[in-house]
Amino acid sequence: MIGELSSALPSEGGYYAWVRRALGNFWGFQEAWLSLVASIFDMAIYPTLFVAYLTRLFPWFAEGHRGVMVGLAVVTVCALMNIAGIRVVAISSLWLFFCSRCPSR
Numbered sequence: 129m130i131g132e133l134s135s136a137l138p139s140e141g142g143y144y145a146w147v148r149r150a151l152g153n154f155w156g157f158q159e160a161w162l163s164l165v166a167s168i169f170d171m172a173i174y175p176t177l178f179v180a181y182l183t184r185l186f187p188w189f190a191e192g193h194r195g196v197m198v199g200l201a202v203v204t205v206c207a208l209m210n211i212a213g214i215r216v217v218a219i220s221s222l223w224l225f226f227c228s229r230c231p232s233r
C-alpha cells in the first residue's frame with residue numbers, strides 16, 4: 129500500500145499528506161497525531177523484544193539492571209545512527225538485511 133501511494137501521490141509527509149489530500153485538514157491533523165502516538169508505543173516494543181531475546185540466549189543479561197542498560201544502548205545507537213543521516217541508516221539497513229538472509233547452520 130505504501131509503495132503504491134508513494135508512487136501515485138509523491139509528496140513528503142506519508143500518511144499525513146495522503147489523508148490530508150483525501151479527507152481535508154482536520155483528518156490530516158488527526159492522522160498526524162495518531163501516527164505520532166502509535167510510533168511512540170511501537171518504538172518502545174523493539175528494545176524490549178531485543179532484551180527479551182538476548183536474555184533467553186544469555187541469561188546473564190537478566191541479572192540486575194543489565195537488560196535495562198542493553199535497552200538504553202540499543203536506543204542510543206539507533207538515535208545516533210538517525211542523527212548521522214539517511215546514508216548511514218540505509219547502509220546499515222542493507223547490511224542487516226543481508227545478515228538476516230544468511231543461512232544459519
